[in-house]
Amino acid sequence: MIQLTNVHKRFQLNRSEIVAVDDVTLAIEEGEIFGVIGYSGAGKSTLIRLLNGLETPTSGSIMIHGQEMTTLKGAGLRNARQKISMIFQHFNLLWSRTVEENIMFPLEIAGVKKSARKQKVKELIDLVGLTGREQAYPSQLSGGQKQRVGIARALANDPEVLLCDEATSALDPETTNAILDLLTDINERLGLTIVLITHEMHVIRKICHRVAVMEAGQVVEAGNVLDVFQSPQADITKRFISQVTDTGDTDAAMAHLQEESPHGKLIKLAFIGERTEQPVLAELIRTFSIDVNIVQGNISTTRDGAYGTLVLQLVGDAAVIEEAIAFLDANEVKTEVLIHD
Numbered sequence: 001m002i003q004l005t006n007v008h009k010r011f012q013l014n015r016s017e018i019v020a021v022d023d024v025t026l027a028i029e030e031g032e033i034f035g036v037i038g039y040s041g042a043g044k045s046t047l048i049r050l051l052n053g054l055e056t057p058t059s060g061s062i063m064i065h066g067q068e069m070t071t072l073k074g075a076g077l078r079n080a081r082q083k084i085s086m087i088f089q090h091f092n093l094l095w096s097r098t099v100e101e102n103i104m105f106p107l108e109i110a111g112v113k114k115s116a117r118k119q120k121v122k123e124l125i126d127l128v129g130l131t132g133r134e135q136a137y138p139s140q141l142s143g144g145q146k147q148r149v150g151i152a153r154a155l156a157n158d159p160e161v162l163l164c165d166e167a168t169s170a171l172d173p174e175t176t177n178a179i180l181d182l183l184t185d186i187n188e189r190l191g192l193t194i195v196l197i198t199h200e201m202h203v204i205r206k207i208c209h210r211v212a213v214m215e216a217g218q219v220v221e222a223g224n225v226l227d228v229f230q231s232p233q234a235d236i237t238k239r240f241i242s243q244v245t246d247t248g249d250t251d252a253a254m255a256h257l258q259e260e261s262p263h264g265k266l267i268k269l270a271f272i273g274e275r276t277e278q279p280v281l282a283e284l285i286r287t288f289s290i291d292v293n294i295v296q297g298n299i300s301t302t303r304d305g306a307y308g309t310l311v312l313q314l315v316g317d318a319a320v321i322e323e324a325i326a327f328l329d330a331n332e333v334k335t336e337v338l339i340h341d
């Protein structure tokens with residue numbers, strides 16, 4: 001439904017050229033929540049601005065609903081843009097207008113009749129959970145409430161795509177979760193496609209179906225959130241995932257264990273969903289005469305299911321440890337050797 005093909009965006013700055021988006025090819029399906037994650041300067045904002053026509057690519061194609069965005073002009077571009085809404089990190093509300101008037105604003109611009117406007121605003125206020133706050137001004141609202149106004153305003157003209165530019169980055173963790181729940185609810189209820197950019201893996205894990213990881217203007221990895229979390233390929237993806245999985249104590253625990261029993265082998269097991277390693281581990285301990293120390297374990301949930309890791313230290317005869325690892329592999333438990341003796 002949204003297809004970017006070989007998209008480049010270069011900016012000329014004094015005499016140097018900045019490549020903000022470098023040969024990006026991506027397909028975003030209708031009705032999914034698609035996350036783009038990257039550090040500052042990776043090109044995320046430029047990418048999202050290309051989607052709503054605020055920037056035009058230097059080269060490449062951007063098709064939205066079968067329409068080539070890069071060649072649209074005038075009324076055609078305005079119409080296409082009406083189907084694509086955006087919410088922002090700092091909300092971008094009109095401070096002299098009440099909640100109700102802020103949400104009404106895009107309807108006024110679109111020339112919707114007063115009675116229809118009133119009805120629509122009421123529905124939207126209901127949808128985002130702001131009933132009772134209609135007459136408040138933005139300065140009287142909490143950050144989460146301001147973003148709810150931003151979301152209601154973005155939905156006023158019944159868009160097909162909602163772009164979220166770091167929409168929760170200015171909010172505390174609890175409010176972030178409430179806004180992410182609201183976005184999930186809207187996605188499910190309205191079938192709206194959501195494209196969000198963020199530098200927080202927590203946001204991706206909690207609500208996205210698929211994710212693209214950006215670095216230096218390029219998409220270095222993309223896929224289903226569960227798959228990417230389970231087997232990240234790029235180093236940068238691994239770093240992002242460690243934001244949400246590392247306890248911080250693991251390195252210290254591993255170093256300590258290596259000191260205590262330098263001949264052990266540290267391995268990491270990965271598992272998904274309901275499947276549990278317990279029976280396999282019990283059999284491992286029964287069958288092989290090695291010591292098994294649990295260093296760290298965690299389980300995380302994505303919207304498509306749970307995944308987890310377990311770090312073990314295996315101590316004993318090297319050949320028996322190799323057999324034990326082969327046993328785990330044969331039982332389809334994904335293993336990764338972290339430290340050899």
Ligand SMILES: Nc1ncnc2c1ncn2[C@@H]1O[C@H](COP(=O)(O)OP(=O)(O)OP(=O)(O)O)[C@@H](O)[C@H]1O
Pocket residue numbers: 011012013018019020038039040041042043044045046047
């Ligand atoms: N209008 C512009 N003119 C010149 N350079 C730009 C412009 N917009 C973005 N850039 C540059 O393009 C690169 C990518 O910026 P972009 O804002 O897209 O990254 P980002 O991943 O969104 O980072 P951030 O989260 O900090 O905004 C940066 O080097 C930035 O300085």
